[in-house]
Amino acid sequence: MGRNLQTTRGLRPVDLARGHGLSTQAVRNYEEAGILPTADRTPHGYRTYTPLHARALRTFLALVPAHGHRTATSIMRAVNGGDAEGALRLVDESHAQLLDDRRTLDAVERALRDLEPDPGPDPAPADLFIGPLARRLGLRPATLRAWERAGLVRPRRDPRTGYRVYDEADVRDARMAHQLRRGGYLLEQIAPLIAQVRAAGGTEPLEVVLRDWRDRLATRGRAMLTGAAELDAYLRAR
Structure with a gap:
């Protein structure tokens, strides 16, 4: 032929x-x-x-x-x-790469969907130091410091005390990291997912990005x- x-x-x-x-x-x-x-x-x-x-x-x-x-x-x-x-x-x-991309997308969607409601009493909680945030998440402060070294959270430093200060976005990233760690994901796998949330400006804008991402994977x-x-x-x- x-x-x-x-x-x-x-x-x-x-x-x-x-x-x-x-x-x-x-x-x-x-x-x-x-x-x-x-x-x-x-x-x-x-x-x-x-x-x-x-x-x-x-x-x-x-x-x-x-x-x-x-x-x-x-x-x-x-x-x-x-x-x-x-x-x-x-x-x-x-x-195999497409399957890996699908699994990554599933992980992000699952982490966003399964984020538990913030147990804090205030609708817009004030900035937190490392101790109160660790207690809120049921973690040790050392865990949050390890996450910071891995790029999962990026707290600023109080100019007077030098203590770590976590704002609302930092708390969101820490909660998402906590959810993914509970799901068995490694720190190096979580870092790019957190970066996606930051790049989108939060979880709500990211939902549009995720829908577009899933459409593109289906097209591919x-x-x-x-x-x-x-x-x-x-x-x-x-």
Whole structure:
């Protein structure tokens, strides 16, 4: 089957570019990058592509939204270099990363959902020193100091006493860290999640970010299905 595709009449770069919104230079660049198989040349030096090249181009363009440009390029280079197993390993690694991203998202959503109501009597509690905050969370002060070294909380210092002072956002971060630690997460896993909350300006804005994040993961997952189908067809054609 691959031989039939290779021996079909030649296609020009513009024939491959047309219909994909690409320039002919982009097609030539893809060949030079190893994304497309090496093309034959006419006696005058012009590239001659085949339906196999067209299938390779479709495969690459389907892999990009699924795995990113760099990984898609590496997959195509592996296939065109005869290393199908290496290409499939790259696909597996990308799927594993997607699963890890889903688990991270689940952890953030669960931590936000399971945050217990603040037991403090005031609707807007005053700033806390390390001792009162530790008692409120049922922790030791040493634990909060360890979390600070890991970047989970960032209390300021009282200019007169030098004591740590935790404002409302610090208390929120400490409670979220406490919830995630109870769920078995390591400090190095929690730090980027806390950073997401800070970057969003709190938990409420983060909910919008999380919905968008989940939509993007779902889109990527569906793109992986499309990319897998195209890659399978290309492997069979070769």
